[in-house]
Amino acid sequence: MEQAIRTPRTAYTARPITSSSGRFVRLGTASMLTSPDGPFINLSRLNLTKYSQKPKLAKALFEYIFHHENDVKMALDLASLSTEYSQYKDWWWKVQIGKCYYRLGMYREAEKQFKSALKQQEMVDTFLYLAKVYIILDQPVTALNLFKQGLDKFPGEVTLLCGIARIYEEMNNSSSAAEYYKEVLKQDNTHVEAIACIGSNHFYSDQPEVALRFYRW
DSSP, X not given: OHXXXXXXXXXXXXXXXXXXXXXXXXXXXXXXXXXXXXXXXXXXXXXXXXXXXXXXXXXXXXXXXXXXXXXXXXXXXXXXXXXXXXXXXOHHHHHHHHHHHHXXXXXXXXXXHHHHHHHHOOOHHHHXXXXXXXXXXXXXXXHHHHHHHHHHHSTTOHHHHHHHHHHHHXXXXXXXXXXXXXXXXXXXXXXXXXXXXXXXXHHTTTOHHHHHHHHTO
């Protein structure tokens, strides 16, 4: 059973096939069929334009292509067609396009997509993705301001607080980092990263007894 769980799904194992259902396959999904021992979906046979016009199916298909198959370029093609079909009104697709651009190293293009998505719908994940872009572009202050902007919209959000604390650590501002990690503990008193970093700060500040209290948390 354990081996079955770890084994990737194939067209043969993905769905039960009876003698009746095996004979009659919907034409709309025929392009997805593969050989029993092959991949779950044959990407080379997909008509992306057709699937981009089916929003719910397109989103599930994008997740499969992007995360499972790791085919970023094909995922980008699907996302581009889908956002065009939605008349650029679906923020979710803009985030996915931004993620593809980020993976492809096109950071400025990713920045544009994430910023456009935030104008339509402010989401924590979008703030985090955009901050990653600024961090990799070596713009920590811009990322810091973005995290704080996100906190104005989502007060007490742990991921945003951690993002600020990490940047302060990178800037060798240990005291400010510790303050934000303390804010993290107010929201989640079991947060391992915050506990470890505060304890480390006390240890290197010649307060080993205080650090020990945190490590025993």
